Amino acid sequence: MSGNTNTTVAFPGNENWAVWWWNGLENFQLDIVGFLAVLGESAVLANAQVAALSRLFYLPRILPAPQALIRTTRLTSLPSSEGKVTAVASGNFKEHEDRGQKWADFVLRGQRKRTPSNKSDNVPPSLVRAKATGPLTWVTLIGFMEALALFIASIVFGDGMSLIATILLAGLSTIVGICNKWTLELAQPPKGKRENPKGDVVIRFANGSFLIVKCSEHAARELYFAPEEIDYAVKSSAVYRLLSLIGTLMLMLGIVALANAKLYLQIAWAGAYIITNIAHWTAAALPQSTHWDLSCYTIYEEHLSTGPTNGNFTEALWKAILLTQSIKWVRPGGAAPQTKLWDDWLQEALTKAKEAAGVSKMGTVKDGDVCWPSVGGKMPPEYKIWTVPKWDAKKEWDRMNKEWSDEAFPAAG
Incomplete structure (x- = not known):
């Protein structure tokens, strides 16, 4: 390729090398600040x-990525999850959230709180709601204070475009x-019905762990099986x-107004969106239990x-059978293959579980006890410790497997 150019190539250490910053603050460009308003959707x-x-x-x-919340259609239910929930008695089945250690067994006992005016579980004393003093409350208040500060600053500095942007984007x-x-x-039990039978459920997670929830049938239907309505x-x-x-x-016009605001106000807007994005990201990183x-x-x-x-x-499954005293839930939940x-x-595991039925004692919390994450380690002064008898579930399965293999494929001799 022939021809001359006037381009000078500079390398670090060369006399023509220099780092460009900006030609004074007044020439500093922030027209792209409007893009900060639509970041942080996840x-x-x-x-x-x-x-x-x-x-x-x-x-x-000040709300980052508001376009994520102005969809053409709204959600009709809460997000689905991955855990397999099976009712011990009825065999009801549904999927829920995946969590916990591998091959672990946990036991939770739960019930609805009662009020003096309501001694039955037929009518809930309160609704499931967002925590009044949770992280999302502070995130919301941060955004409100930012909007208020930008509104005042726009008036003080006489920036009409920033004032319009504040009204549109905050509004x-x-x-x-x-x-x-x-x-x-949440689903409610039939009116007038005072019977409150057991509704224990087993949640099987993809990592092979089990969570046994001991509760009433009303609580089980409300929490796990009946479809929630938004x-x-x-x-x-x-x-x-x-x-x-x-x-x-409002979003489009607000961004246009923001792009024409004074430089100092654009810097303030950029800082506001950075702060509120950090706040939303931090809230999103926290466990769901901190919000509900x-x-x-x-x-x-x-x-x-x-x-x-x-x-x-196999050992985890055996302990789940011990805690539920049943194997009716195993097939609906897909916890074991359908083979002879x-x-x-x-059947052998159920027999061993029945022999150990009712074997439990009261215990106290000890240092180092592993607690289920969603409970946060909260324990009553006295609670049950389920005594697990000495039975090698895996060894018994291996023995049965060997006998089955010997019958199906007898050795030549």
């Missing part, structure tokens, strides 16, 4: 549903709140779509004498 969506349970969701505030969060505000309607404040789909359209226009208020339930953990951990899946070998082993 952090906002992580806790969007629980945040919308609180009335604070109506507050005008958009209120539109989002109106669109998404909802209450959680009751939106704005029930009309047409009204919701109209508000979503208005919100979309489940104070309407009393939940505590019970221990096994051998501890929660096991050496293999496993049928025989399950």
Whole structure:
């Protein structure tokens, strides 16, 4: 290739080498600050549903990625999860969240709290809601204080475009709140029914661990099986779509106004969006138990004498059978293959479990005890320790497997 160019190539150490910063603050460009308004979508969506349970969701505030919450259609249920939940008695089945150690067994006992005016479990004393003093409350208040500060700063510095951006973008969060505000309607038992039978459930996770929840049938249906209903404040789909359209226009016009604000106000806006994105990301990284208020339930953990951990899946399954005194839940939950070998082993495990029925003692919390994460290690002053008898479940399965193999494939001789 021929021809001359006027391009000078500079390398580090060369006399033409220099680092460019900017030609004075007045020439510093921040036109791209509007893009900060639409970043952070995953952090906002992580806790969007629980945040919308609180009335604070109506507050005008700086909200990152508001476009994530002005969809054309709304969710009709809570997100599904991965754990296999099976009722011990009825065999009801549903999928839930995957968590816990590998090949572990945990026991939780839970019930609805009762009020002096309600001595039965037929009517819930309170609803599942967002924590009033949880992390999402502080995230919302941070966004509100930022919007208030930017509104005042826009007036003080006489920046009309920043003032318009504040009104539109902060007001958009209120539109989002109106669109998404909802209450959680849990299934209720039949009126007038005073019977409250046991409704113990077994949750089998993909990693081979089991969680046995000992509760009433009403609590089990409410928490695990009956479909939860999302009751939106704005029930009309047409009204919701109209508000979503208005919100979309407010977002676009707000970003245009922000791009034409004074430099100092754009810097303030950039800082506000960075701070609120950090706040939302931090809230999204926290466990879900820090956001949900489940104070309407009393939940505590019970221990096994051998501890929660096991050496293999067969041992974990055997302890789950011991705690439930049943194998009716094993097939619906897919906890064991449907073979003659496993049928025989399950019957043997149930026999051993029946022999050890009712063997438990009261215990105290000890240092180093492994607690189920969702409970946060909360224990009552006295709780049960389930005594696990000495029976090698895996060794018994191996023995049965060998006998079955010898019968099916006899050695030549």
